[in-house]
Amino acid sequence: MNEFALAISSCLCWSVMLTRMMLVVDTGKYEEALEIFSKMQEAGVKPDKAACNILVEKCCKAGETWPITQILQYMKENHLVLRYPLFLLALETFKAAGERDALLRQVHPHISVECIDNERVVEYEGNDFEDPSSLDRGLVWVLLKKQNLQAVDSLLTELMDRNIKLDSELMSAIVHVNCGHCRVDGALLTYKYSVKTGIKLERTAYLALIGCLIRSNTFTDIVEIVVEMTSTGHSLGVYLASLLIYRLGCARRPTCAAKIFDSLPDDQKCVATYTALVGVYFAAGTADKGLKIYKTMRKKGIYPSLGTYCVLVAGLEKLSRVSNAETYRKEKKSLRKDAYFRESIPMEEKICDLLFARDVVS
Template structure:
């Protein structure tokens, strides 16, 4: 005999041993080794068992599968489970569920689903646990559609659900910000006769609060009380948050006081929610009193508490109060100062004070520090919007120096800003930087750069980039095609200014547009209203007025509604050819279809009429 792990004994299977171990003996040894975390030795024991001609029975297989899963050797457990199928040994749902759970934890969800289906084919009685593991994991990764499909499948098989499984689904709704849908399913589960627990009641109350249904939230809380469940700090915090979202701060304060009277101790989250509400709606004295009250109750406000207070002040338009609190805290030298600076940067941006936000960013950066990624992203957007592309570029470089990679949206904004300013060199440089870092490039980013080249009268580079995009497998969308179609039109007009013969220009324009439209057709991309407007404008400016009218009719046949720009483009075309009667008739048609002409429409028509009169003199 020898020791295995902590107090487990096993048999040495030496060649000289006269007693032949049976399946039960091997099973005990495998279980002991797995319990001691000796997965390799357990596997060796299982292999030795088969070498000695001892056939594993159902108990042995179940023990080995469970042991491997508990030791983190999922693949071995899974492989042996597959072996049982080949050997005709049918294990229980418990054994299958252990492997399904392990596969879900490793995000091998497709394999887990296949195993669930295999259970059904093997006539293994399915229970809620296997479905529970899959539904939970799909909800954790945000794949709500798949989770709901599995839930419906489980229900269709008559498998009883549980409050835990339902909570996974409802929590996923809540995490995705789908409060209305969460409430809809909550009512559905409630009406099905499911026994609700405190967690489910909390989800329902929270959904009502986020939708502003405070009366219904209170009714649900009372129903919970009637069933013998005492509200806890989470329920009270949801109610306080709901009232704060509605701006009913007095009611929020009453819930907080009720919470204290029922001896439910608020936590930091509760204080943060209420403090933020006080600050947002101008209850300045109450906010500072609450912070003092926290300290008296033994809960020290942290940087997040103060950050929420600063954010609340700014959202409520109380910039001076936010600045006073911020300066006091910075002078005090509070820990996690990046939370405070981030909140103040976002506060300035919320109030449109982009320059102040940027100066504060620079002040913090001078200390070798960086505000959080969300604040950086918002600041980049604000600076680009204000035309301060150099400032946005500086924020970018500061982030990269700190090994913080800006998100794709931030890259898009700075590339768009450089394109807008006509600086295609820097726009392309940031684009190439994004590619170099291995960040996924989408059609929107490519289209942004293509549009920049078109506006900068660098059509060939735009076309080259379009080809590059398609070669790496990114499918152009209607916007990308529209940008190029418009680019070719502008190139044709530019050729006219350069003195190139009209007939040659018109032919080249037709050929290029035809090529792009055929490509769209091959890609099964249908023109939208904007695309048709560009096409109509192009035909008008190259004097193909009949073709322009055909395009308008084609739009209408497809059920697309032209807008004021579409009609104005064709009206302008008619006016340019002196066909004023047709232009006026088109204006009437436009009005009859309920489309309001704008100032540009009338201006185009008036100029056309004046030009026609001058021609008649």
């Protein structure tokens, strides 16, 4: 086995064993958890600082001191320390159990006894460690940091079954990492987790997921994702909406494109998005439907831009509607002449021309 394959194997082994150990701790089987902890070391995949912190935190919340002692001994031998708030929590756990905290202080010689007073402990008791999901969040971050996305998938499935809600920042990060690795299934799993638990992803996460689906020619979930994105208060914007509609047209998905258009707020149903939809039907070979959309646009008082005429002329010529194409070619020439006398051009028209003012319909 070469070095790369060995590294991948080690990473997978680390994450699988870590996930198993955390799940065992959650069920109160501390002896089994420590056995896995030892096997990890024997396998050469030693638990790191983050894993030790999570394990100690779980044990503290359960009031179990003897597993903490075992973990602290390992930390002492490997020069690892707890985060300060967690050190305080462990200190309180030993105190509540009436046990000595000598080993805890040996592992943390940099923390003086004088700086630990009742006020600081009380202040810590009100922070986010009271939320059980913080433990699961920490484990997900560890796995994500190690790029073990299969383990992340498994853990998310487990948490989803338990209906545990994570935060938007973490879920959005998982979507981004999965999309960066072209893992459509992993990104979709995270998205569905967010929908089930009512988590609003960041706008960039929705966009990354949509882009990943388009690149992989997976279009079945795009409409649902756009609708969900809109319902959470995020907007595609005119440029991205027009581009998405056009790309769906290129993929011969006119129904999906029309649904995306219909889901847009009224202020984004403008010359750019209408032009994109016209191009969708031309690409699908239905010239009459494309012309119908164009006429609807005109009835709503929306004027065509240079990009609109480029789509009309190119699309009609491709579908052998030469007479219609010639009519719009003349209107296009007239528009170009009038353009010299216009003081300003609306942003929607600029976007339309940017996307369609060249021969983009093929």
